[in-house]
Amino acid sequence: MSDVARAAGVHQATASRALNPSTSDLISTATVRRVQAAAEELGYTPNTAARSLRTNQSYTVGVLLPDLTNPLFPPIVRGIEEVLTEQGYTALLANTDNDEKREAAQFAALLGRQVDGFILATGLRDHPLVERAQAEGRQLVLVNRGTDVPRFPVVSGDDASGIGAAVDHLVALGHRKLAHLAGPHRMSTGVIRLRGFRSAVGRHGLAAADTTVAECSGYTVAAGEAAMRAVLDSAPEVTAVLAGNDLIAVGALHVLREHGLSCPEDVSLIGFNDMRFVDELSPPLTTVRVPHAELGREAARLLLRRLDEPELVTSVVLPTELVVRESTAPPRVG
Amino acid sequence: MSDVARAAGVHQATASRALNPSTSDLISTATVRRVQAAAEELGYTPNTAARSLRTNQSYTVGVLLPDLTNPLFPPIVRGIEEVLTEQGYTALLANTDNDEKREAAQFAALLGRQVDGFILATGLRDHPLVERAQAEGRQLVLVNRGTDVPRFPVVSGDDASGIGAAVDHLVALGHRKLAHLAGPHRMSTGVIRLRGFRSAVGRHGLAAADTTVAECSGYTVAAGEAAMRAVLDSAPEVTAVLAGNDLIAVGALHVLREHGLSCPEDVSLIGFNDMRFVDELSPPLTTVRVPHAELGREAARLLLRRLDEPELVTSVVLPTELVVRESTAPPRVG
DNA sequence: AAGCTCTATGCAATCGATTGCATTCCCACT
C-alpha cells in the first residue's frame, strides 16, 4: 500500500520489499522496521488480488471431493485446511457428487480462480481431471483414492495391510468361511481392498470355496444391505464378513438383524475407516482405522512441496490399524 | 483476454463487455456471439484476480466454523457451498476451534483475501467479529447460532418449538420428572433451548421441583456424560432426559448404561439436531431434526441478497421437527 | 442536405502489488 510507503517515508517498491519476507533482506533492517511499524499502524492488509495478478499465484488450492456430508471427508478436509492455513494458503472446497459434469464444472471454476494446485479426493479410478490439471500446469495430489496412473502423487492409507490385519484377526478367531463386501470396482479403493482380501486369504491357505465376494454398487448403507443379502443367499455358511467400508458394514448389520442373526455370535463383522460413531453402534464395530486427518495433512504438505519442486513425485502411504471392538468373536462351535 | 478480442476482431473492451452478462446489452448481438464463439474456441477463462483487483469484489465468501469435524457442520457447509457455486461464488473455509485467537487470525486472513462477506457458524454468544466485519464494510450472516444483537441477520432453526415438541411428547407419554442437559450458557443455542425447555414445562404446569437442569461445559459426549452423572446424583427420580444436542445425548446414554438403567424403559432420552447415525444407536435416538443443509442454503442466499441490498436485515427461522424413534417410551408404572 | 440522436465500439486510465533495471551513496582499497 502506497499509504504505508508514504508514512514510512520510502518508495512503494521499498515498502513492498520490506514487507515480503523473501525480499526483505535487500532492505536495511532499519527501514524494514520502519515500514513494518507503519503497516501495523495503518492496519495494512495486502490485497491478494493484486498480488495474484502480478505473480500469477493465488496461495489457494482447490479441494475436490464427492460429498462433504460423507463422514469420511471432514477429517481429511480438516487436516488439509490445517497445514494450508499454517502456510498462508487457503482451501477452496467443491463438492462433485461423483458426477462427471459437476466435477468438470467445478474444476473449471477453480481453474478460473487461479488455484495453485488441486487436491482430489474423488474416487473414480481413472480420471480425466488428472490429465487436465497437468495440461493447465497445475499441481495435483490425490488423497485416499488413487489412480492407476503411477505418475501422480497419491496420499493414502495402507489399505492392503489393514485388510490383511482384519483377515488375520478373523482367522485367528477361528473363522474359515469369509465374505468380503467389496467397494465398487470403478473406485480404486474397491479394487485395492479386494486385492488385499484375496492375498490375505491366500496367505492363510484358505480355498477359493471358503470365500465369497459381493461387489457393492457404492460405499453406502443401502449398497451394503443389498450385498449382504446377496451373500446370505448364496453363501449362508459364512461366519465372518469383511465390509469394504463402515457404511457398508452398517448396511450389513441391518440385514443380519433382519435375518435374526446376531453379531458377533452368529456372524462377525469388520468395517473399514473407523468413521466417527461406529464405536457407538451395537455392537461397537471392529474396524480398520485410517488416519484421515493425517492423510489430509500429508496431502497438503505434499502439494505445497510440489509447488516448489514440480518434478518431485512422491507418494505417501500411511499405516492403518485394526481396532478390535465387539463385532468380532469366535464362530459358534459346530 | 486480449487474445479473444483479437480473434473476434474487436477491441478488448468490447470483448469484456460482450462476455459480461450485465453489460452485454450494450453490444450488438452479432458481436456478442462472435466474441463468445472466440472465447469458447480459445478456452478462455477469466482471470479472477484481475477482475477482483478492478472491481474490488472477489466473488468469494468466508465461512468460519469451530470444527468441520463436528457432524453438525458438514451439511451446513454443503448447503452453503451449493447455492454459492450456483451463483458463481465460492466458499473459503476456516476452522476456529472456538478459540478467539485462531478466530481472529482466520478472520484477518479472510479479510486479506477480499472476501465479499462472511458466514459465521461459530457459537459464542456475543461476538467481536460481528462488529469488525461491519467496520470493514463486509456483509455477514450468522447461521445456526445467533448473537443477542438483533441488528444482524441470523438463519437458525426454530429451537424453541423443537424443544417444545419434545417436551410435549414426553409429557404425553406420561413423564412428569424431566431433566434438561443444557448446552453451555455462553452459546446462544444453550440459552435458547434452555429457555424453550422452561417455557414448555411451564405450559404443562409442571412445578419447578419436577425439573432438573444441568449445564454441560460443551456440546460434547464427555460433557454429556458429566451432566448426566450430575443429574442422576441430584435427582434420581427423573424418568426423561432432554439433551441439549445429540452428542450430549450419546454421553447420557453411556452413563445410563453404566448405571444399569435401560433406555427407554427406565429413562427416556431425546437428543437435538438429528445428526447422522443417531438412528443407528441402540436404541435409535428420538431427536429434534434441524434442517441443516437448508440452514446453510438460506444463509448463503441471505448473504448474497445482502450483497445487493446491504441495508436489508432479515432473519430466517426454519421449522424443526420431532423425530420419534425408540429412545422414548412411557415411564415405568409405579 | 444539414443537423441531431442514439447505438455500438474504441481509447486509455485504473485497481495494488511485484520486480528487472537504474541510480545513488558509502566505503574500502591502492
Added chain:
DNA sequence: AGTGGGAATGCAATCGATTGCATAGAGCTT
C-alpha cells in the same frame, strides 16, 4: 585522492479485466 564494488533504494513497466468518456456511424427529422 581516485576508483571499484556493493548495499540500499527509486523508477516504471507489468499482470488482466473493468469502465467513464470519446468517437464513429447509422438513421431520422425537418
